Amino acid sequence: MLTNKVGDILNLSQEQLDAIGHTYGPALILAVPGAGKTTVLIHRTYNLIKNHKIDPSKILSITFSRASANDMKERFISCFPKEANLNVHFSTIHAFCYGLIREYAFINKIRYRLIEDGSNQLNKYNLLKQLYLKHNSDYITEEKLDTLLNEISYIKNMMFTVDEYLKDYKSDIDNLRTIYTEYENYKRKNRLLDFDDMLSISLEILRENKHLLNKYRNKYDFIQVDEGQDTSKIQMEIIKLIAYPKNNLFIVADDDQSIYGFRGAYPKGILNFKDDFKEGKLFFMERNYRSSKNIVSVCNKFIKSNKLRFEKNIFTDNDFAQPINIIKVNTLMDQYEYILESLKDTDLADTCILYRNNLSSVGLIEILERENIPFLIRDKKLRFFNHWVIQDIIDFMSFAQDTSNMEIYERIFYKKKGFISRRQINYAKTLNHNLSVFQRIKDFPGINSFYERNLNQLDLDFKKLSKLKPKDAISFIEYDLEYDQYLRDNSMKFGYTYDNLVTILYFLKMMAEKTNNLGQLISRLNHVKSICEKPPYKNKGVTLSTIHSAKGLEFERVYMIDLIDGEFPNYTSIEKFLTGNPNLMEEERRLFYVGMSRAKSELNLLTVKYINGRSVSPSRFLNELEKITNS
Numbered sequence: 058m059l060t061n062k063v064g065d066i067l068n069l070s071q072e073q074l075d076a077i078g079h080t081y082g083p084a085l086i087l088a089v090p091g092a093g094k095t096t097v098l099i100h101r102t103y104n105l106i107k108n109h110k111i112d113p114s115k116i117l118s119i120t121f122s123r124a125s126a127n128d129m130k131e132r133f134i135s136c137f138p139k140e141a142n143l144n145v146h147f148s149t150i151h152a153f154c155y156g157l158i159r160e161y162a163f164i165n166k167i168r169y170r171l172i173e174d175g176s177n178q179l180n181k182y183n184l185l186k187q188l189y190l191k192h193n194s195d196y197i198t199e200e201k202l203d204t205l206l207n208e209i210s211y212i213k214n215m216m217f218t219v220d221e222y223l224k225d226y227k228s229d230i231d232n233l234r235t236i237y238t239e240y241e242n243y244k245r246k247n248r249l250l251d252f253d254d255m256l257s258i259s260l261e262i263l264r265e266n267k268h269l270l271n272k273y274r275n276k277y278d279f280i281q282v283d284e285g286q287d288t289s290k291i292q293m294e295i296i297k298l299i300a301y302p303k304n305n306l307f308i309v310a311d312d313d314q315s316i317y318g319f320r321g322a323y324p325k326g327i328l329n330f331k332d333d334f335k336e337g338k339l340f341f342m343e344r345n346y347r348s349s350k351n352i353v354s355v356c357n358k359f360i361k362s363n364k365l366r367f368e369k370n371i372f373t374d375n376d377f378a379q380p381i382n383i384i385k386v387n388t389l390m391d392q393y394e395y396i397l398e399s400l401k402d403t404d405l406a407d408t409c410i411l412y413r414n415n416l417s418s419v420g421l422i423e424i425l426e427r428e429n430i431p432f433l434i435r436d437k438k439l440r441f442f443n444h445w446v447i448q449d450i451i452d453f454m455s456f457a458q459d460t461s462n463m464e465i466y467e468r469i470f471y472k473k474k475g476f477i478s479r480r481q482i483n484y485a486k487t488l489n490h491n492l493s494v495f496q497r498i499k500d501f502p503g504i505n506s507f508y509e510r511n512l513n514q515l516d517l518d519f520k521k522l523s524k525l526k527p528k529d530a531i532s533f534i535e536y537d538l539e540y541d542q543y544l545r546d547n548s549m550k551f552g553y554t555y556d557n558l559v560t561i562l563y564f565l566k567m568m569a570e571k572t573n574n575l576g577q578l579i580s581r582l583n584h585v586k587s588i589c590e591k592p593p594y595k596n597k598g599v600t601l602s603t604i605h606s607a608k609g610l611e612f613e614r615v616y617m618i619d620l621i622d623g624e625f626p627n628y629t630s631i632e633k634f635l636t637g638n639p640n641l642m643e644e645e646r647r648l649f650y651v652g653m654s655r656a657k658s659e660l661n662l663l664t665v666k667y668i669n670g671r672s673v674s675p676s677r678f679l680n681e682l683e684k685i686t687n688s
Contacts, residue, residue: 083337090654091347113143120283154259213253214289214321285310289321349378378658407613413625431598457523474539527569614659620676
């Protein structure tokens, strides 16, 4: 154990020193938010090298993002500049596995190709698009492609077969079994690797090649794992296999911050630590150095509602600051106006706005850009601008300008009021292309007077639509042409909630507000999209982020927005919870907890009563927090 004298020099607490002083055998360090886990990892590395004379090359520190690995290395060098030239390994799990595969490939004269780069013709995205088209006779949307990629990754990280997965989970992808099997077989036959293959093939190599297994076991005497709660089942299997039989395995984790279940994160691997390692040591780092007493106290009580966790008590020696603010407003615009007002005279660089879903950023970006408030976006991949709902609205408005355009009409004819059959569409395609689509359909043999009246009304509706400004046009499409009913009837079929789709329309209306025609609306969409992809503000603005992407960060003041039941927690977790399965609800609670614990002194939690004129309910988590703060 390190002495207090050393502790004073390093400015470390006794609980940090106890963890740093652990040398041999397995250990799990349970570190609450803001407890200084990276500090512990780099000081333990130094302690092994300096005080125990361990060869630096024998220590492997694994984390789960390149940014974290680089940060850890930079902080090690900053704290211990005299050791800057030592051969200390800070690596991601994927980089480690890729090195292993390359060594195996060299020995066996095999050439693998990585297919993660979307700019190459041969990549996993194109392969899966082709397979989806082949087996479903349809082009896959960007949203469904994301779902397919996530499901494949989940299967491999959880070490399932595709049949095991489909037995326990409902897939949103038609013919998933066939697509998955063909994708995996094609990669294996052609020596292709995606990121998940780096894990699965590494595990195969280690299990089947005793020479390489023993080489890596001898190469690393000490293995340290950062963010242990985010390890997947297969990642932990690889780590445990290399660590055995010495088992000098040092895992820093917080089961209360396990928020990547959708990627295959396996917190049970942490919860079962004492079952896997009977001789393992548990260390608790429960002091939070980041947040005020107000925030820490509420976070501590809030997370205790979860049952599948280690019992911990978070505390801090920091002072009280202002109470947690729960703000209830009527509309999304009221929410944005509250934020705009409270951002005045604040340090934007130390301010963060957090949300559960990336869609929430769209309204913020529109408002902040209008008001010339600089901002940074951590999640650049916004699906909003390419979403099929946006394309539908543009198609409706484009068709209103030219009702002879059958190509556009074929995309929207079944998404509005007034039933028209496919046979009528096909017949109309054979007639004069310069005539209105409605005029052509009226010539369909035997068409009755009811259909004629419908077609005349549609003709009038689209003429009226052609004269409306974009914001009014969207509402007209939504209600007068009954596109809203189409969304209501088909949302679940497309893997969305109705609320989610209506929110997309709300944000589109926001962007349309100061435009006069379709061309200006499209220009506005393209302008905001370009800002999202390349914000022009050079690291000096307010940070916008999903909670998932903000993990590990901290800010003086934090706003958590759109705290609506069904969004946060989401509908799926609520449904599962009501049928006796608490796992997803517990992960949603952990996510909320991670969001709150990003704040140092000011935490603002915002909810609304109405979205696009519809009543919504505040997050049930806010109801819990009100009881906590009032008790």
